[in-house]
């Protein structure tokens with residue numbers, strides 16, 4: 479049984495999609511949520527499922543190294559880390575120490591539209607095809623080798639809200655599917 483941590487800072491809909499996926503339960507256990515936002519909705523989602531949480535505030539630490547040291551101690555024996563809306567870069571020291579795969583999901587067809595508000599960025603550019611990407615994490619924002627992507631075709635006059643909803647639905651399908659392929663190996 480693989481042991482994994484999920485790092486998330488937001489509503490946690492991807493966290494939920496991964497944790498509740500029945501296919502994954504045979505292969506992995508989500509042992510820890512790491513969250514850098516004290517009021518993030520994802521924290522309750524973890525607590526309801528009896529998943530341990532480590533919630534921290536970066537401003538209470540001298541630097542990234544200080545809080546990453548604590549996180550590393552907690553995750554060092556885990557097999558995978560999945561980022562799902564975690565809003566911080568992982569340092570190269572962390573990557574070099576942990577050494578095992580860290581994945582991220584980003585709501586754009588990378589390398590386009592890195593960073594915040596990726597769906598809005600693509601929508602404002604009148605992209606006809608908007609997608610999501612799963613990639614290995616490196617020290618760059620939304621960088622790292624691409625593992626998989628999927629996309630939707632934007633309908634004529636489709637609202638941003640509708641596109642956003644469909645992109646999130648796509649994320650909730652794609653991330654657990656790719657994780658399943660990985661943890662099964």
Ligand code: GRF
Pocket residue numbers: 486487488489490491492493520562563564583584585649
């Ligand atoms: C998702 O769109 C994910 O792709 C991005 O951050 C968002 C997190 O949403 N990295 P949620 O907290 O999983 O609902």
